[in-house]
Amino acid sequence: MVDQPPGSPSGLASKGLSMHQPKPDPIAAVAYLRRLPNLDEEAVRKLITALVAFSVEQGFGLAGVHFEEGRSQRLDTWMELITECRSEGVVNVLVPDSDHFHHAPAVAAFMREELAEKIRGTVWLMHEAGGAATTETTVPDVS
Numbered sequence: 325m326v327d328q329p330p331g332s333p334s335g336l337a338s339k340g341l342s343m344h345q346p347k348p349d350p351i352a353a354v355a356y357l358r359r360l361p362n363l364d365e366e367a368v369r370k371l372i373t374a375l376v377a378f379s380v381e382q383g384f385g386l387a388g389v390h391f392e393e394g395r396s397q398r399l400d401t402w403m404e405l406i407t408e409c410r411s412e413g414v415v416n417v418l419v420p421d422s423d424h425f426h427h428a429p430a431v432a433a434f435m436r437e438e439l440a441e442k443i444r445g446t447v448w449l450m451h452e453a454g455g456a457a458t459t460e461t462t463v464p465d466v467s
Contacts, residue, residue, distance in 0.1 A: 347413055348413045348414075348415045348444070348445070349412070349413045349414060349415065350415065350416075351383060351384055351385055352384065352385055352387045352412070352413070352414045352415075352416065353379050353382075353384035353385065353386055353387065353414065353416035353417065353418050353448075354386070354387050354388045354389065354390060354405065354408060354409060354414050354416075354417055354418070355372070355375045355379070355386060355388070355389045355390065355417070355418045355419070356389075356390045356391075356392075356401075356405055356417055356418070356419050356424065356439075357371055357372070357375070357389070357390075357391055357392070357419065357420055357424050358391070358392035358393075358398070358401070358424050359391070359392065359393050359394065360423060360424070368391070371420050372389060372391075374420070374450065375389070375418050375420065375450060378418060378448075378450045379418055382416075382418075382448065384416055384418070386418070387412070387414060388408065390404060390405040390408070405417070405439075406439070406442045406443060409442075409443040409445070410442075410443065414443065414445070415443060415444060415445025415446060416445055416446050416448060417439060417440075417443060417445070417446070417447045417448065418448050418450060419436075419447060419448065419449055419450065420449075420450050420451060421449055421450065421451045422436065422449060425439075436449075
């Protein structure tokens with residue numbers, strides 16, 4: 325028997341690993357929010373409860389919440405969100421509103437589009453400023 329290098333397909337298969345991305349799960353979703361200056365603990369709890377209800381209304385199963393409590397956690401939380409989505413095949417991210425990306429609308433729109441591209445999926449906003457319209461940003465899968 326010939327030993328296979330650790331990264332070879334048969335070497336990965338023997339460890340139960342695959343070289344392929346997980347199949348996208350169209351009904352799974354994760355939530356992302358950050359603690360804005362006007363959000364206390366009770367407001368955060370209400371937002372998470374509202375995101376759970378929103379996920380049910382949209383027909384999703386909420387698989388997790390990525391919560392950024394402070395600016396020092398922004399990069400780590402953002403990378404954990406993207407990594408989980410990619411590794412678990414989650415293609416839907418739910419966000420309360422664009423302020424959870426950034427206070428400047430142009431930067432928030434860029435971050436939202438970037439996230440949709442990174443997860444190869446859809447970013448759903450629960451509320452837009454000034455209304456309760458549900459909007460989405462979707463990046464088509466080009467693979």
